[in-house]
Amino acid sequence: MDSIFHEKQEGSLCAQHCLNALLQGNYFTAVDLAELARQLDETERQTMAEGGLATEEYQRFLQQPSSNFDDSGYFSIQVLQRALRVWGLELMPFKSSDYVATSARADPTSQNAYICNFKDHWFCIRKLGHQWFNLNSLLTGPELISDTFLSLFLTQLQQEGYAIFVVQGDLMESEADRLLTVAPAVQPVKPPLIADAPSAASASSADVDLARALEESRRMIDDQDQTLRDTLTQSREGSGATEDDDLQRALALSLQGFQESAPPPSTSANQTSTSAEEVRRNREAFLDRLKADQQTSNASAEISQTNSQEPSADSGESAQTDEEMLQAAIAMSMSTKST
Missing domain, CATH: 3.90.70.40 (Cathepsin B; Chain A)
Structure with a gap:
């Protein structure tokens, strides 16, 4: 035609x-x-x-x-x-x-x-x-x-x-x-x-331009990928490293970067941990003293029974001593909590 x-x-x-x-x-x-x-x-x-x-x-x-x-x-x-x-x-x-x-x-x-x-x-x-x-x-x-x-x-x-x-x-x-x-x-x-x-015609021209741009983009990406592969190959050949070695190094670098980017622990958290540790130590000290007081109380009771012939004033005195010990223990406990 x-x-x-x-x-x-x-x-x-x-x-x-x-x-x-x-x-x-x-x-x-x-x-x-x-x-x-x-x-x-x-x-x-x-x-x-x-x-x-x-x-x-x-x-x-x-x-x-x-x-x-x-x-x-x-x-x-x-x-x-x-x-x-x-x-x-x-x-x-x-x-x-x-x-x-x-x-x-x-x-x-x-x-x-x-x-x-x-x-x-x-x-x-x-x-x-x-x-x-x-x-x-x-x-x-x-x-x-x-x-x-x-x-x-x-x-x-x-x-x-x-x-x-x-x-x-x-x-x-x-x-x-x-x-x-x-x-x-x-x-x-x-x-x-x-x-x-x-x-x-305009739409056709636009389609041609778009296809040309996409092809150019693909070509550039392929070139970059090939360059990266060539660089890795040369690096392995020069150092005798394997792909596993490269992977391990990459993981190590990744972890290192994560640790460096992680924020430092806060001061309030340290203070909280320290306070809890002090409370634990004070509680142990109190329990130790309480055991010692209990042992002392038992020993006093034995002495009271042995000296049962002594005047009743002694037993009252002994009971008074036990009460004072209990008050002292409570006072010590309150002191520890306030600390």
Whole structure:
């Protein structure tokens, strides 16, 4: 399909694109069509002047802009007809009662080309080889149309308000005709509209840039990994170390770093441990003294029994001594707790 001549839309030059697509070559420019339009304007002016230069109709005609072209690049059907007449071609309305139009409505594939117009837009549908193509300049490329779809497509265009013209006459054979006759075109994906193409191209460019960036990132990571592996290998070879030795060194360094990063024990914790130790020692000392006092008490009791013949004042004195010992023990215990 690369051999098919197809011009993409520029400004409002769709009439130029339509004619060149029909003729399959760069045969007309905007300047050529503008000159034809001025010739038509002059012919119309001369016709209006026949009624008198001073008439109101003639003066109104001079004040009106041209109906055949404008500064945007629009050209009328009369300009297209004048341009095609040079090539021996005529345009017949599709709804005409003419025999050619009747045959076209009965079997659209019996013709060679159609020109379609809606408001200010023109485009061409043409047979190349044995296949039909939509050569709309609003598309990014030619669109392959099957024989069955051609009839439906023309019907759809009429329903949308398009004016359709049958191209009468013999179209000269183009390079695309010769190539497509031998090797028919296959088009699995239809060409998008030009209006949709920039966003798609932008997305495609972004995808390419992203893929390129990811590939570069992977390459840098692979290079760093390889450099690290080479360094470790050289280190082991130079020191005679094994992988286990490397692992042990790594673990030791990790533990050392953890110990260095661990916070020092708090002063309050040390003070708490010291206080608990002092309480324990004081408690042991108290228990030792209590045992000693108990032993002393037992010894005193034995002495009391031995000297039972002594006056009762002695026993009272002995009981008083035991009570004093108990009070002393309690006082010592309280002193230890307060300490």
